[in-house]
Amino acid sequence: MEVIHPRNLEEALAAVADGMTPLAGGTDLMVEVNYGQKRPERVVALRRLADIADFSPTRIGAGVRWRRIEKEGPRALAQAARTVGSPQIRNAGTIGGNVATASPAGDGLPFLAAVDASIELTSGSGSRLLRWDEYFVGVKQTARRSDELVTAIVLADDLPERQEFAKVGVRNAMVISTVCCVVTRREDGATTVALGSVAPTPMRARRAEEMISSERSPSEATLAEFARLVSEEVAPITDHRSTEEYRRHAAGVLARRLLERCLRREAA
Amino acid sequence: MTTRTGRRSVQGGIGESTIRPDGVPKLRGEFMYAQDMHVEGMLWGATTRSPHPHARIVSIDVGPALAIGGVHAVLTHDDIPGPGLFGLEHPDQPVLAGDVVRYWGEPVAIVAAEDEDTARRAAEAVVVEYEELEPLVDAEEADARDEVFRRMKIRRGDQEARGSVVVEGYYEVGMQDQAPLGTEAGLAVPDGNGGVDLYATSQFVHVDQQQVVEALGLRPEQVRAHPVGIGGAFGAREDVNLHIHLCLLALYTGRPVKMVYHRGESFTGHVHRHPARMWYRHEADENGRLVRVEAKILVDGGAYASTTAAVLANACYFAVGPYKCDSVAVDGVGARTNNPPCGAMRGFGAVQVCFAYESQMDRLASALGMDPLELRRRNALATGDRLATTGQVIDTPLPVVEVIDSLAAMPLLVDEPGSGGDLPGGSGLTTEPRHVRRGVGYALSIKNLGFSEGFDDYAQARVRLSPEGAIVETAAIEVGQGLVNVLAQIARTTLGVSRAEVRHVDTSRIDSAGSTSASRQTQLSGGATHEAARRLRQRILEHYRADDLDDEGVWRGDTLVAAWDDLVRDGWEETVTFRHPPTEPPDENGQGKMHADFAVAGHRAVVDVDPELGLVRVLRVDTAQDVGKALNPESIRGQIEGGILQGVGLAVMEELVLDRGRIRNATFTDYLLPTILDAPDVEAILIEQEGSWGPFGAKGVGEPPTISSTPAVVAAIRDATGKELNRVPVRPQDIALEEEVAR
Incomplete structure (x- = not known):
């Protein structure tokens, strides 16, 4: 196996354009290698590439690791970061890797959907920004061209004041999500609900959002209807980790609980 | 001449918690674990495995594998110089499949190459043409078709006895894996005279040696098996897996050959805990005394015999638990299917039935309106009593009542939900204290110590x-x-x-x-x-x-x-x-002195449950255990804490998920073991009653911690939720959604 360590982004992009496999924290790629699913011959190692490890309120470099996001990221993304693997994994894994792999269960992805983040893709001929719903196109499928690298996550400069994340897994830590969810809410009631592990890509529960955004102090019945709408909108499957029925149920429960947390913080 | 200055007491003797030398x-x-072994000039081995649970092998072409540079040997069934069969109880399992593969992952060819990666690529390059056959994957269907390894029948006492209070139940136990952290590993070194030295992960080197000798048609003195450093076993290393392959490759190439299973391969390369289906009927009088117990126990042995016959027998012998009852009927079936072979795992049959009989005891207590511990106390077995199933008189100490009393006297030691940050859902932040319901549950267990049924142990x-x-x-x-x-x-x-x-x-x-x-x-x-x-x-x-x-x-x-x-x-x-004292095989009614000794344990679990999401946090599992004499208290506590965690795993997360004979989650990503954040606090009382035949009256302590911890956790979840929960592991959907229990 040939491994190169580019000194700057230009060298990395040239290597990618040359067909080399990008390796960031290795927490996805190395698992596939260990299980014999992939046998990359030529690898470009991005770990020491400072060019893509910048961090600001509106821009998170693709090379930023979960450990840093857990401490410094926006609230719901930090909560999500805390659920990524173990401390060792969080010290290695990057948000760019999560976005590039685009697993339906990616812990960081519902946040991107909830705040309408954009993905910055860069190639030798320049950069382009794709909104999350243009970028994620299917199970582990994205709009990234093979000569491009994910270089940053771009966020709006007015993220919602209230944002909450939660994830259901069968174990108390170090677990692939069965369902994960982010709910955000603004002063004016505008609410977003994003979910993971319940569709081929991260998704928004638009009907539930629309219904609840106009409710300033939702009643018990409204909250129940909100949960029902979320359960209805998700499109989960049954696999070895859970069932469609449970995922629908848990999606509604999580969304409602997170909304309630937002409302409590609103009241406080 | 030396003059004595006064005798010192012995340091590091029994009863001390000495520091282990390793x-x-x-x-x-x-x-140095087995995975770390290295000798100059060694080759690496790898295994070609069946992608089908049941298929006829039409042809095998080793040419493409042999054509890879650095490959020294590619061997199939036809290259084995001997009967080519192995098995702990009887040799029914091919070293390499010949005409037919009978389970997913069955070895079909083995290769030796200069390095590990080349060996694996060569193993993948072997071209095997299969004609797929319909796999038999349902144990009940296997029973109906008489595809069985063993049938057991136990009849004891008056078969017409009837009680006034009756509870019936159906229970299931999923397929647990031992999942030792060290995967299978070994090194075989040819001695230059047609013999071989084997250094491989094992629980029993003499029986490995014997199986290598018999499978390859060697003379006993030609094979020496050496103990090596081992990272966990839990029963998975009783059976041969890579041992004969290594010896075959070493003898064929004349070079030392090393093999290490990857994690995924380990899940297919060793036997698992038998999944079980159990139908129970308990009858008691109005005072709660057991009048009659009936059980049907069906375990899925998978494709080859391994120790299914002994596991099934144990399940049947301990089907009533540590309780007195003079009218018993147990029928057991060890089914042969195309599922992965099952064999020994910590608790060896006693685990499966314990979940069923303790669930039944709680149902009975509920039907009687009686405290669950009081019901158990009224039926507790004691020295001098007869085991309910086999009629064997218990002639070593059996402190069942002491276990119950110890558990009852232990303080609960738990704070309000969430006060320590330990909520269901853990780092996923799913659950707030207001979503939590707490439950407490108890369970007891009994198991034999040592080999049984007349085995010269x-x-x-x-x-x-x-x-x-x-x-x-x-x-x-x-x-x-x-x-x-x-x-x-x-x-x-x-x-x-x-x-x-x-x-x-x-x-x-x-x-x-x-x-x-x-x-x-x-x-x-x-x-x-x-x-x-x-x-x-x-x-x-x-x-x-x-x-x-x-x-x-x-x-x-x-x-x-x-x-x-x-x-x-x-x-x-x-x-x-x-x-140990001699044992005997059962008579036609399953009666006799089949066991050399017994141990009992009891567990009390405290859980917090988020019923709406079906998430469980096991806060505490406290225990009292019959140890005879505590030779090293700290080691015993290590066994207790580890065993309890393995039991907690079976209760709430550990299961190999099968789909038409294929394992869907043969990774540590998806076969979930409890992490330290899932580990309950444990308080343990060691009950010492000397009188067993072990040294200084000691009893074995390894298995009891894992047997009743599982039903104790499930009883606590039932207490919190009111759900029936007749299956382990309990999944979130079993708690959160409407139950489908009846069978």
């Missing part, structure tokens, strides 16, 4: 004197449980010396120690060590007409009559083969 090297990463140990102190030589396998501690402690106390250590020797240098399983080595190899040390001391004292032996030498009064170095020079040693 502990520091393991912590520092310096201990023995262990040999040798004690000799060396410049470094006493040496205990044994082929008994250390898998992490602490054998290297306890045998040395027994030798120190018995000889009266403070320096003793355990040395592992290969199968040509000592007779069998038997298996490191059935909670047996403390009693069996410990018994052999104890007796060898006792005889050695006695012979030395008699020889010198002396009255004491210590680290300095032999004493007559205050006079040293022979120094330690003199004893070493004279080559004093003693070898003992220790047997």
